[in-house]
Amino acid sequence: MQIRDLPAPVTASKADWLAGTTWLGFTPTEGDLTARNKCQSTIQRQFGGGYVIEYITEQFSEPNPGFENDPAYLTEREAHRALAGRLIAVHKLRTTARSLETILGAEEFKRLQDMWAQGGKRYRWSVAFPIVESYEIVGRPKAKDVLGEAAYRRLYQRSSATLRTLTDEERRLIADLELHQIATANSWIGIEDEFRLAEASEINPEVERAIGRDLAALEGMEAERLAKVKRRAAWIADRFIRERQRAGTITCDDCAFDPRDLAAELGVKPRGFLDVHHKNPLDEGIRYTTTADFALLCPTCHRVEHVRLRKSKRQVAS
Known part of the structure; x- marks a missing residue:
């Protein structure tokens, strides 16, 4: 997978x-609520629903007096040496920030x-956006080599x-960078945020039924949460289909079958010849899934994919 394959553009960078x-933090100009809200609004405007590419600075700051030999600081400084000057990851941030104290706990x-x-201003990085989806950039290249x-x-x-x-x-310049998705501890925050969006949205009933069948094997959730997970997955699948229709790419993602000529001959819509398919149904409710987790398949390819999924599940179980 490359950056160009993400379901939304990389719109900003964080140094x-x-x-x-688990989070990216930002320091407001003051410690009051107005300043924190202003900081949040600025960051929201900058990433605008897209992804953020993370760069590790060449410099590493010195801590306050008394912490120069702190084990945590020394470990962090050593880790910095290996990453300095490199593009290391791409993140999807939660739409709204949380208080860093809430995320870390009062003691930490x-x-x-x-x-x-610095200067008694005890609100450094206090506006924190949880990371809900994350990809490591393969090879962690030097930023200068990629960007010029x-x-x-x-x-x-x-x-x-x-x-x-x-x-x-x-x-x-960054579009061809290879990505590897990594586990994100805060993915549940993004998932639960979208439960509300899905609940308030109209979803094609046929799509909802199709995704319900794909997710039939989901286990280990309470009935109420399972219903929300399925609703969110159907909401994403419905968006995926509409995006494909707008792009005019109504073809099978496996065999490239294009139903448009046949549909025109029969006087029906091309979409009716293709099924929406969830490529990773067992990830729902665990990983922050996106439109990249779905495909359009002809009925034959769809059947083949489900056979593959069942075989894979049996192999894991054994």
């Missing part, structure tokens, strides 16, 4: 000292501020408390 694993947040807060000198300097020469928005040309 960090260390790799973000206090320790973080003791180590890094001019784009690199524009994005990273100066420090920034917010994100850097990418230009179309910068998106083109």
Whole structure:
């Protein structure tokens, strides 16, 4: 999988000292609610529903006095050396931020501020966006090698408390980077946020029934949560189909069967010859799934895929 295959564009970049694993944090200009809300709005506007590519800075800051030999700091500094100057990951952030103290707990947040807060302003990185979907960039290339000198300097020469928005040309430069999806501890936050969106949306009943069949093997959930998981999956599948219809790519993703000529001859819609298929049904409710988890298949290819899924499930069980 490459960056170009993501279901939404990479719209911005975050420069960090260390790799973000569960959240990306931003420091408001002041510690009051108004400043935090303003900071959140700025970040939301910058990533705009797209993905964020993470860059590790060349420099690593010094902690407050008394923490120079702190084991956690020394470990982090060593980890930084291996990643400095590299593009390391692509993240999908939750639409809205959470208080970092809520995410970390009061004790860990206090320790973080003791180590890094400057000038008594104990709200460093306090506006935190949970990471709900994450991909490691294979090989973690040097940013300069990927972007070239001019784009690199524009994005990273100066420090920034917010994100850097990418230009179309910068998106083109990173489009071929290979990705490997990694587990995300906060994926449940993104999933549950979308339960409400799915519940409030109209979904094609045929799509909902089809996805219900694909997810029939889901186990280990309470009935209410299972219903929400299935509804969300159908909501995503419905979006996937509409995106394909807008793009004019109503063909089988496995055998490339194009039903348009036949549909025109019979006076029916091409979509009726293809099934929507969930490629990873057992991931629902566990991983933050997207339109990339769905396919359009002709009935024969759809049947073959389900045979493969059943065979794979038996092999895992044995």
